[in-house]
Amino acid sequence: DVKVNIDTGGLYVIEGFIQNYFKVIEASDSETIRLKLKIPYLMEKKSFKILVNASGVDIKKVAYSAKNSKTIPILPVWKLQIQKNITNPINVNSSARVDLKIKNTGLIDINSIELIDTIPKDFKLENMAEKNNKTILWNLNLTPNEEKHYSYFLKPLKIGFHNLPSAKAYWSRDGKHYSAESNELPIIVNGSYVILTKTVSPTIVELGDVITVTLSVHNTGNAPVNIRVEDKLPLNTELINGSTIMDQILKANETSQVDYTLKMQSLGRIKFPKPQKALGIADLENMAVVLVVNKTAPKPTPTLLSPEAVIKEALPNLGMSWVAIILLVVYLVIKRIK
Template structure:
């Protein structure tokens, strides 16, 4: 082989070796992993490496062997402050073992070592670690508000918080489609030492005008090369919210507190916060069962609202039905753009209604009767409101009945903690189904609020005996039957005692028998 050929071969080999082993152990920035004390024969595992204290001698040496994946890599006889390094030229998984302390006591009689130990610090090749800080001025942007900035302003800084230098640090900012208004979105830094921070990369982004609220995830990505020519990628992210360019603010307000004899005023105010006019905005309000709408006002209305305009869309009044605290339903504003409907809701105001609320209930103790039967009538008086009231009741004796006993008047203060009642007995004399009249009560409270309430009307059916026909007015065809007569006799209230059916026939039979007996005696 000629000298030129050999020179060329050595040059190729040198280039190959240089590419594989681009740095020496002296160039490595080490990261401390663990400090351990090893006795004679002890081992300690770090990642794929095993460090073993194979031997000691009295001259002050500890023999350390390094294995990787159970394969011998290198060894060294370490005195205090010595180290052994294995340079992994293939993968860059370099490791260093440093002897920080030795214990080599000997037996005075035998001269042998007594439990020798070595304290070693284990290092591996340090790596760069880039902290990417992406700073955005605000978390959300609302183009409809004057206080919102004109642009989305941000900046990115990179700090090397790792254990080795980073080179060729390239930064790219992904704006998630937001348009750059000013500044840059890329930056290259030749090298970044441990603890060093790059200059800020500043930028401004346009605020888009959207019909729907949308989130944008901005990503700042930094890529760097380490001493082994390995690439490392690091990210910093920030999500911002862009509000719609037009928004309806619908405010529903209501009188906060009223009395039972007052009315509540409700209004719906619409504000278009955007820079564009909105046409055909449908305002809808839902009514509650707790209050009554007065004057049949329409609670749906279609309006147009100019940019930045505020207008009152609907006004109406409500009449209370009963006392209490109630939450009114939310109203809605809807409009359609490009075939898509947008809906905005109002708040749900509350209203407090004060006053008494009298409830009457009339009961009877029977469901059917015979003429002459007694019935017990009970009237219950309750106040379901939040104010006491004086209640007055004067009952009258219904047609077809007679008063027997009890109390037919009521005059007392009734509150919501204790219902009250009174009772009386009536005799039912009508020979038909009966419907008792409603009880009427008048009330007044300390505020001067007064009113009148009526009860239900209990019904009692006339009993019909088995096999009897019923007339069109509901009376039995033999209302003067023995069963009725016995009931009247037992009650002791009838003016006349009814005759038994067939009485005259029995008298005639007895008279005939007497005549026949007298005739026989005359013949004898």
């Protein structure tokens, strides 16, 4: 007398029985029970626990019981797969193509999907209408097993190792919101990246003074580059010495500089312009400013007078009595003796 009861955890039975009875199960023998359960359409992942209880008595009227369980996870009926790929590595002077593939691997239609990709820092969009946007948006619908492809081009602005963020998809169904995302992408940008810095010394001068201008270039990249810088002088300045041109091959991580001197010929705040040519330069920093002021008039040297001279100079202008004059003379004599 063996009774077997099965709890399906809420799954609907479409074939088989949840209550089973076996009159006799011989020693070392077994019986098999088969159930066919209907898998529900779910929008969220859910697990169902199948519980089996068996009980019976032997010929000696000894009771026995056993139980076991199995948890079955049921995946949602929808599933979006997003794959993101890019040309890797790339040169800082070239563009990289980004490819996106989105596929509905689920069992239902997914409509009104918003696929959004983010433009990473130190990159800019190319060949698209809104080049200054930080995100790109596509709207689409997908039937089961349908896939769509999108692509765009990125121009790197700096060399080095970068990480492209994942693309994300968003949609809603029955008042609930769902999302999926792609992989992130590492990318290496090779090439040269030269920074030009212009400094002056001193920064506050008088009209007609001479200052020193320094042009410094630093290749922060991992490749050599041929640079040519032709600096532009501010108005009302005169080149006194040195060269305003740099023309050389700059190796990776190499720094170089040139100096020249200028005579300042106008007053005010003089802002130095950008070079008229900067071949091979990726970035300009610290464009110089000089303040030119009027020359300071020299102060007269004071003349020390003797007491007698003081009295001589003072007497014509002293509108005082003879007593005051005599007292003044006595005072000056005593002071001179000391």
